[in-house]
Amino acid sequence: MSDRPLLLEIITVLEEQGLDQDEYQLQRMIDAEALERLVDSTGPQTDTDLEIRYSVGEFCVVVTPSDEVTVKVS
Numbered sequence: 001m002s003d004r005p006l007l008l009e010i011i012t013v014l015e016e017q018g019l020d021q022d023e024y025q026l027q028r029m030i031d032a033e034a035l036e037r038l039v040d041s042t043g044p045q046t047d048t049d050l051e052i053r054y055s056v057g058e059f060c061v062v063v064t065p066s067d068e069v070t071v072k073v074s
Contacts, residue, residue, distance in 0.1 A: 006039060007032040009069045010061060017059060017071050024056050039065050 004012075010032075011021065026032070035052065042050045042065050052063045060072045 005032075006036040006063070006069070010063070013069045013071045014056060014059065014061070019057060019059060026056070029056060030054060035063065039063060 007026070011026065014024075015021070038052070039050065050065055054061055056071075062070045062072065
């Protein structure tokens with residue numbers, strides 16, 4: 001992951017896909033602190049293939065410990 005907080009990474013990626021912050025309430029969808037702790041606990045030094053997926057509107061957000069946050073249109 002980057003040096004920025006995971007929540008900012010997710011928001012940036014969603015905005016790059018054209019989703020305005022006024023169109024969703026991310027804090028109501030996920031617990032960003034818990035998500036970040038989970039991702040950090042299974043960093044690239046472990047053999048765990050963690051992949052967390054959830055939807056924000058028409059987008060599927062994918063978070064993994066070794067890669068950047070990605071967003072796919074569902």
